[in-house]
Amino acid sequence: MTNTQLSLVQIDNYGPWTVTPEPRREMDLQTLQSRLFADLAQFVGSRNGYVFFTRFDNMVAVTNGLDDADHELLQDSIGNRYPVTISLGVGVDPSPIEALESGTAGLQTAGSAQDGDRREVLSGSTLSDAERAGEDVQIAHFDVNDATGKYTDRLNEFDSFIQIEQGYATLMRYLREEDDALSFFVGGDNIISVCPAMTEGDYRDAIRHVSEEAGVELKVGVGTGATAHDAGFAAKHALEVCREDGTDVEFDRPHAELAD
Amino acid sequence: MTNTQLSLVQIDNYGPWTVTPEPRREMDLQTLQSRLFADLAQFVGSRNGYVFFTRFDNMVAVTNGLDDADHELLQDSIGNRYPVTISLGVGVDPSPIEALESGTAGLQTAGSAQDGDRREVLSGSTLSDAERAGEDVQIAHFDVNDATGKYTDRLNEFDSFIQIEQGYATLMRYLREEDDALSFFVGGDNIISVCPAMTEGDYRDAIRHVSEEAGVELKVGVGTGATAHDAGFAAKHALEVCREDGTDVEFDRPHAELAD
Amino acid sequence: MTNTQLSLVQIDNYGPWTVTPEPRREMDLQTLQSRLFADLAQFVGSRNGYVFFTRFDNMVAVTNGLDDADHELLQDSIGNRYPVTISLGVGVDPSPIEALESGTAGLQTAGSAQDGDRREVLSGSTLSDAERAGEDVQIAHFDVNDATGKYTDRLNEFDSFIQIEQGYATLMRYLREEDDALSFFVGGDNIISVCPAMTEGDYRDAIRHVSEEAGVELKVGVGTGATAHDAGFAAKHALEVCREDGTDVEFDRPHAELAD
Amino acid sequence: MTNTQLSLVQIDNYGPWTVTPEPRREMDLQTLQSRLFADLAQFVGSRNGYVFFTRFDNMVAVTNGLDDADHELLQDSIGNRYPVTISLGVGVDPSPIEALESGTAGLQTAGSAQDGDRREVLSGSTLSDAERAGEDVQIAHFDVNDATGKYTDRLNEFDSFIQIEQGYATLMRYLREEDDALSFFVGGDNIISVCPAMTEGDYRDAIRHVSEEAGVELKVGVGTGATAHDAGFAAKHALEVCREDGTDVEFDRPHAELAD
Numbered sequence A, B, C, D: 001m002t003n004t005q006l007s008l009v010q011i012d013n014y015g016p017w018t019v020t021p022e023p024r025r026e027m028d029l030q031t032l033q034s035r036l037f038a039d040l041a042q043f044v045g046s047r048n049g050y051v052f053f054t055r056f057d058n059m060v061a062v063t064n065g066l067d068d069a070d071h072e073l074l075q076d077s078i079g080n081r082y083p084v085t086i087s088l089g090v091g092v093d094p095s096p097i098e099a100l101e102s103g104t105a106g107l108q109t110a111g112s113a114q115d116g117d118r119r120e121v122l123s124g125s126t127l128s129d130a131e132r133a134g135e136d137v138q139i140a141h142f143d144v145n146d147a148t149g150k151y152t153d154r155l156n157e158f159d160s161f162i163q164i165e166q167g168y169a170t171l172m173r174y175l176r177e178e179d180d181a182l183s184f185f186v187g188g189d190n191i192i193s194v195c196p197a198m199t200e201g202d203y204r205d206a207i208r209h210v211s212e213e214a215g216v217e218l219k220v221g222v223g224t225g226a227t228a229h230d231a232g233f234a235a236k237h238a239l240e241v242c243r244e245d246g247t248d249v250e251f252d253r254p255h256a257e258l259a260d
C-alpha cells in the first residue's frame, strides 16, 4: 500500500501582485515563475522528492522524505530571494488525491489564496521516520511512442503539441476519476503520474483509453519506492525496458497483479 | 493585417541525451528545462518578444523585432552555458499557424529532431525594418473569471487544475481550427493567444464555445502592436477594463469589427 | 581616444534589508547577489556591454551601446523579479575613472545608498548614436602565466588564491593611480581592465610592477572597439597570440605607441 | 576545539574549455560561473554549509553536516545541468588550512586541474555523525564600520572598492599567517573567516593590524556551532551586538579567552 506525502505550494496573493501597481511585463512573470519552479525542483529533488509546475502559482510536490524543518527552510529561503512568498500545505494518505485534498484544505482554512494577510502558512504535518516504508510512493512514467517520427518531424510544432496535449488531458482526467492518481505533464512527450498501488491491468486500461479517445499511443514504466525519486527512477528504468522489448507496461518489480 | 514572426526553438537531440548513459534525475531535467525557458524569456522578452514553454523541448517564440543577429547570439549564448544546444526555425506570415508551419519546416528539412549530427541549425529569415508595421502582432490575453473563488479556494489543487486545463485544451483546439491562432497556457488561469486579425465576434464565439464545452468562463483582453510585448501589454490593460466594467471582450483600440 | 560609458549599479538600501527583521541566511544572500549579477551579465552582455561584480551590492558596467531605454528596462525587469531594487548612475568620459566618478555622483546626489526613500534612481545620460565611435572602449585582458602549474596543481587552494589576489590587489591599485584604468577580477587567474587609450609601454610597466611587488607574472591582450564586447573579444584573441608566441603584451591592432 | 570539514570544488579542465574552439563571450562565462556558484550556495547552504566563490573555477566549501552521498549527488546534479563538470576534494582537520591542504591534495594526486581525462573526482572522506561535535566550526563575520558614510556615499565606486579590497587583502594574509584561518570576501563590506578556536585577543590583533596597515576599521562577530550556518548565524547575531553596543569584537557565547 502506498502512503503519499503531498505538499501544495501556493504563491501568496499572487494575482493582485501581478497587476500592482499596473500589469507587469509578461516575460518577467514567466521568468519569475519558471525560476521559482526550478528552485523548488532543486530543493525538493535533491532530497529525493518530485515537484510539478501544475499552474505555476500553485505547484504540487511529492515530499516523502522531507520533514517539517525542510518545509520551513524552503519557505524561508524563497522568502529571502523572491519578491513573493509561498504557503505550504502538507497532506498524507494512501490515496494521492486524498493527500492533496488535505494539503489543500490546510491552506484554504487559513484564508483565501488572494487574502493579503495570509502569508507563509505552513499547515499539515509530515511523516515521521517510523511511519515511512519502502512502498510509500508509486510513480508511473508515461511516454508517447515514436513522438519524434509521428509528430515532431512531421507536423508543425503547434499541431504536435495539440496531439500531446490532448493525450495528456485525456489521461489526467481518466486516472483522476478511475484511480485517484495525479498526472502531470513534464515536457516533451512525457507524463508522470503519482499513483496509489495500481495493477498492470489498471495501466493497460488507461493506455487503451487514451489511444481510443485521443489517438495517442503511450507506454509506461512503473516504479515503487520510499521516495518519489526512488520510485520515479525505477519507473524510468522500467520505461527503458518497454523501449527495448517493445512492451507497453513494465513494472520495476514483481507487482500487485501478480500478487493477486 | 497581422504579420507574425515566429521562431521555433528546438533542443537538439534531447530525447537521447536524457537517457545517456542512463536516465538522468527527473528533477535535474525539470530544472534544466525551466531555466532554459527562463533565459529565453529574458532574452526574447527584453527585446519585446514573447516565448511560450509549450513542450519545453520545443518552444514557440513571437520574435517580431528580433533580427538574424539576435537569433545567432541567442543560439551562441545558450551553447556556451548549457549542456545542450538549440536549433531555431523562423517563419513569417499573416497567419500565425502558417508562420509556425514554415519555421518548423525549416528545421525538419535540415534533419530529424533526434539526428545526432543536426546541431544549431538556424533557418528562415527575419523581417527587415522596412517590412515591419505597427499592427504586425495581435495578442489575446484570456483569463478565467473568479478562478480563486470558484476553484482555488474551494477544490483540491488537482481538481482546480483539471478545470483550467480542460478550459485550455478546449480553447487551444477551437482557436487553432477556427482562426489559425496559437494558444498557450502561461500559468495561473491565464492563456495567451497569438492571433491573426480577429474580430470581437470571433472572440465572443471562442468564449461561448469554451463555456459550453468545458464549463469554464473566460474574459479576454486583445491588443495589437509592432511587437508581442506592445500587443500583449495593451491586451493586459484591456483585460483590466474587462475586470473593471464586468465585460467579456475588450480591445485596446477601435478594432476590426467596428471597421467592418 | 576612448569614450567609456560606465553605469554604476547599486542595490537600494541593501544593508538594512539584509538584517531585517533579523539577519538573513548568508547563503541566500550569496545566491541572490550572484544571480542578480548573472542576470545583469546576460542583459548587458547580450547588448555587447560588460559588467563586473565588484562588491555585488555595487557593480560596475561598461555600457557603450546601451541607451536610456535599455537602462530603464533593466531596472524595471529587476524590480519585477527580485526582492530588492536597483539604482543606476551613468557617466561618460575619455577617462574611465572620470566616467565612474560622474556615474557615482549622480546617485550620491539623489541620496544615500542606505536612504530608505531613494529607490530606482536613474541618473546621467547615455551616448547618442552620433556621439559613438569605433575606438570608444579599450579593454585589457590580463592572465597569469602558467597558473595551473605554479599554483593550482601545487599549493592548497587558499594559498593559490592569495597569490592571485595579491597580484590583483597590486595591479588594480597601480593602474588606478598611474593610468586611471579600472581593473576587475573575473575569476580563475584573469583580470579585465577598462582603460583609456594606453600604450604598449604603459602595459609593460604595469606587468613589471606586479611582478616586482607581488611576484606574479602576467601577460595581457589589449583590444579596442565600439563596445566592451568588441574590445574585449579582440583582447582575448590578442591574449591567445601571447600564448602562442610567448609574448607579454599584444594589441589587436596597430596601436598608440606605434602611432607616437 | 574545532574540526572543520572543507571541500574544494574544482571545475574540471576549465581553462581549455573557455577558449575551445575559440574564446567564449566573457559575459557568458561570468553567467556560468556565478550561476554555478549560486547553485552550490543553495545546495550546500540548505544543508547548513557555507560556500565561497574564491576564484570561481575553484571554490571552497565548509561542509560539516554533508556526507559522501551529498557530495556525490551534488557532483551528479551539476553534471546533468552544466556544460562543465566538477571534482570535489574533502579534508577534515582542527585547522582550516590543514583541512583545505588535504582536500586539495586529494585532487592534485588524481591529476592536474587541466588534465582532460581527470573528471568528477571525489576524494577524501566526510565526518561520520559520531565524530561530529557542537563546536566543530568557528566562523567570524567581519564588517567595515560605516562603509556607507565613509566610502559608498563619498567616493566613486572604484575608490570605495579599493578601500574594501585592500582591507580584505590585508586581513586574508594576516589571518592565514597568524592563525591558519581562511578569509573570504562575500560582497558589500563583509568578510567571512573560517577559523580554528581563536580568542578575543586574536581577533583584536587582526582588527588592529588591518586598521594600521590598510586604514580600514573593522568589527567582528564570532560564532561557534556544529555547522557553518549555526556558527555563521550566531556570528551575525554577535555582529548585531557590536552594532548596538559600539563594540569591536563579540562572541556568541562564553569563549576561549574567558576560559583561559
Ligand SMILES: Nc1nc2c(ncn2[C@@H]2O[C@H](COP(=O)(O)OP(=O)(O)OP(=O)(O)O)[C@@H](O)[C@H]2O)c(=O)[nH]1
Pocket: A143, A144, A145, A146, A147, A148, A149, A186, A187, A188, A189, A190, A236, A243, B014, B015, B016, B018, B019, B023, B024, B026, B029, B030, B057
Ligand atoms: N521530462 C522528461 N522528458 C523526457 C525524458 N526522456 C525524453 N523526454 C522528452 O521526450 C522527447 C521525445 O523523446 P523520446 O521519447 O526519446 O523520443 P520518441 O521519438 O518518442 O521515441 P520513443 O519514445 O523511443 O518511441 C524528448 O525531446 C524529451 O523532451 C525524461 O526522462 N524526462
Ligand SMILES: Nc1nc2c(ncn2[C@@H]2O[C@H](COP(=O)(O)OP(=O)(O)OP(=O)(O)O)[C@@H](O)[C@H]2O)c(=O)[nH]1
Pocket: A014, A015, A016, A018, A019, A023, A024, A026, A029, A030, A057, B143, B144, B145, B146, B147, B148, B149, B186, B187, B188, B189, B190, B236, B243
Ligand atoms: N502569467 C500570468 N498570470 C497571471 C496574470 N495575472 C494573474 N495571473 C494568474 O492568475 C491567477 C488568478 O489571479 P486572478 O485572475 O487575478 O484572480 P481571479 O480570482 O480569477 O479573479 P478575476 O480574474 O479578477 O475574476 C494568479 O494566481 C496568477 O497565477 C498575468 O498577468 N500573467
Ligand SMILES: Nc1nc2c(ncn2[C@@H]2O[C@H](COP(=O)(O)OP(=O)(O)OP(=O)(O)O)[C@@H](O)[C@H]2O)c(=O)[nH]1
Pocket: C143, C144, C145, C146, C147, C148, C149, C186, C187, C188, C189, C190, C236, C243, D014, D015, D016, D018, D019, D023, D024, D026, D029, D030, D057
Ligand atoms: N573569466 C575568464 N576566466 C578564464 C578565461 N580563460 C581562462 N580562465 C580562467 O583561468 C584559469 C586558468 O586557465 P589558463 O589561464 O588557461 O591556464 P594557465 O595554467 O594559467 O596557462 P597559461 O595561461 O596558458 O599559461 C581557468 O581555470 C579559468 O578559470 C576567460 O576567458 N575568462
Ligand SMILES: Nc1nc2c(ncn2[C@@H]2O[C@H](COP(=O)(O)OP(=O)(O)OP(=O)(O)O)[C@@H](O)[C@H]2O)c(=O)[nH]1
Pocket: C014, C015, C016, C018, C019, C023, C024, C026, C029, C030, C057, D143, D144, D145, D146, D147, D148, D149, D186, D187, D188, D189, D190, D236, D243
Ligand atoms: N554578504 C553580506 N553582506 C552584507 C550583510 N550585511 C550587510 N552587507 C553588505 O554590507 C553593505 C553595507 O551595509 P552595512 O554594513 O549595514 O552598512 P555600514 O554603512 O557599513 O554601517 P555599519 O556596518 O552599521 O557601520 C551592504 O550594502 C551589503 O552589501 C550580510 O549579512 N551578508
Ligand SMILES: [Ca+2]
Pocket: A143, A144, A145, A146, A147, A189
Ligand atoms: Ca517517446
Ligand SMILES: [Ca+2]
Pocket: B143, B144, B145, B146, B147, B189
Ligand atoms: Ca482570473
Ligand SMILES: [Ca+2]
Pocket: C143, C144, C145, C146, C147, C189
Ligand atoms: Ca593563465
Ligand SMILES: [Ca+2]
Pocket: D143, D144, D145, D146, D147, D148, D189
Ligand atoms: Ca558595515
